[in-house]
Amino acid sequence: MLDSVVAAETPEGILLELRPAGISARCCAYLIDQLIRIAIMYAAAFILMFFGGLGWAFWAILSFLLEWFYPVVFELGRNGATPGKRAMGLKVVMDNGLPITPAASLTRNLLRVADFLPMMFGAAIVSVLLRADSKRLGDLAAATLVVYLPRPAPKATLDMVTPVAPVRALSPRDQSALIALAARAPTLTVERLDELAAMAASVQGESRQPEAEVTRRVLGVAQWLLGRRT
């Protein structure tokens, strides 16, 4: 499998699938957050400029809060992600799949300093590239994981195809493959769709049919697997 899925087991003995985000998505998220922070700092500096020494004091406190607590506040919020992570479709969770705790969020964000060393996030880059679950040092210490938000499955219902019951039991992987084919069907050329459907011809039982009919019946099996019965 090329997918880097981390399975988290719950006490009830079921497996939750988490998809750790790799280095490029996380870099982009970080850059977006950094730009937002810089923009806020400049805007604040522009306004607080008019308040002299007192303004400077508040600017210093604001920059302190932005530097250390900007990620913490957002990660503990409803989305579990900073605006940058949200834009990249990412989220921070505990590595057992639960929402992040305040202590873990603070830990991973304080230890970002260690990740930055020796320069330009060197330690973080090495750690993320070496580990299958793409944790940086802060994630290791806090037991957190940056994961992709679950993507809504592509729509695979095809209204004009009548459902067909499969003639043999299908493993979950085979079922997923058929449903994925149905989801892609509208974007494929007829010839390519026939070619692909022919590989799965055995699921629908009827042999010696014209190609278009086989395709229709294979897609029909996919509809049946999606729960349609009529």
Add this chain to the structure above:
Amino acid sequence: MTPLHFENLYRAEWDELESQLTLILDGRTRQKHGLEPIRGERVAELYRRACEHLALARARDYPRYLLDRLESLTSDAHQVIYQRREFGLSRLKRLFAQDFPRAVRAHSTYVWIATAITVVPMLLMGWLVYERPDLILSVLDADSAAEYEAMYSDSAETLGNISGAESRWQMFGFYIKHNIGLSFQFYAAGLFAGIGSIFFMLLNAVVSGALAGYLTERGLSESFYSFVVTHAAFELTALVLTGAAGLRLGHSLIAPGRLTRVQSLTQAARESIVMVYGIFVMLLIAAAIEAFWSSARWMPLPLKYSVAAVCWLGVLAYLAFQGRRAD
């Protein structure tokens, strides 16, 4: 049992769980308005049933749509049921009434080592510079040494004699940004086998010790010590505790014991971060004292020293005794 039969048999339970989950996620407002009540026990029971159904459906290779529904249902319920709420005032109260001082005592070995790493070089350097003032140049360049000397001298607008609310607020902002940020860095640097924390502690101790020795030798001891002694109760203690927390991180990696290194690090971080909460508040107090109290030089010295004594005793007694009953 066919998948369809299975689904018809249990669908009602899944629908009930789903509607309870939406109720919970919608927040408490709906509950207040007397709409369907949330029944926690029932949710837990339905969740366990759904987990069972999912395991069965997987083992029997049921169609994908059934697995998908059960997977999303159980994972949503899992998030709701195991969510931990750690906010609120009662949690904060427990943190400072028990958790923080207890965490400090639980790390007492690290705290003593950090104290030694800070105090011994500080006294040694202070004594050396007092005996041979030109040694100050080994840690500071001549310009900054002169600057510090001017700062604590009796004349002019000095650190120990700041007038005006504006500049006090300015100092307050600076201390927060600088001191607290630095302390967070000390802690994180401990991750590298503790070397980072030791380095920062030594650096801090040597420079401040040298400065104290130099200023004492110059005859500025009165204005220097009356300035630093009060907030040092919080600042110096907090820096020692930061070093201790950093040493804990580093030690967990060097000697993980019966755990893997990652497990050991996770445990060390979970236990030492409690100290960081307390350190943060101590440094806030230190910044406020340094900006608004230490800087008031018109205050009579006996008053300043008695307040300082109260602060020191208070901090040490708090760390040593608060929350003992729960130990």
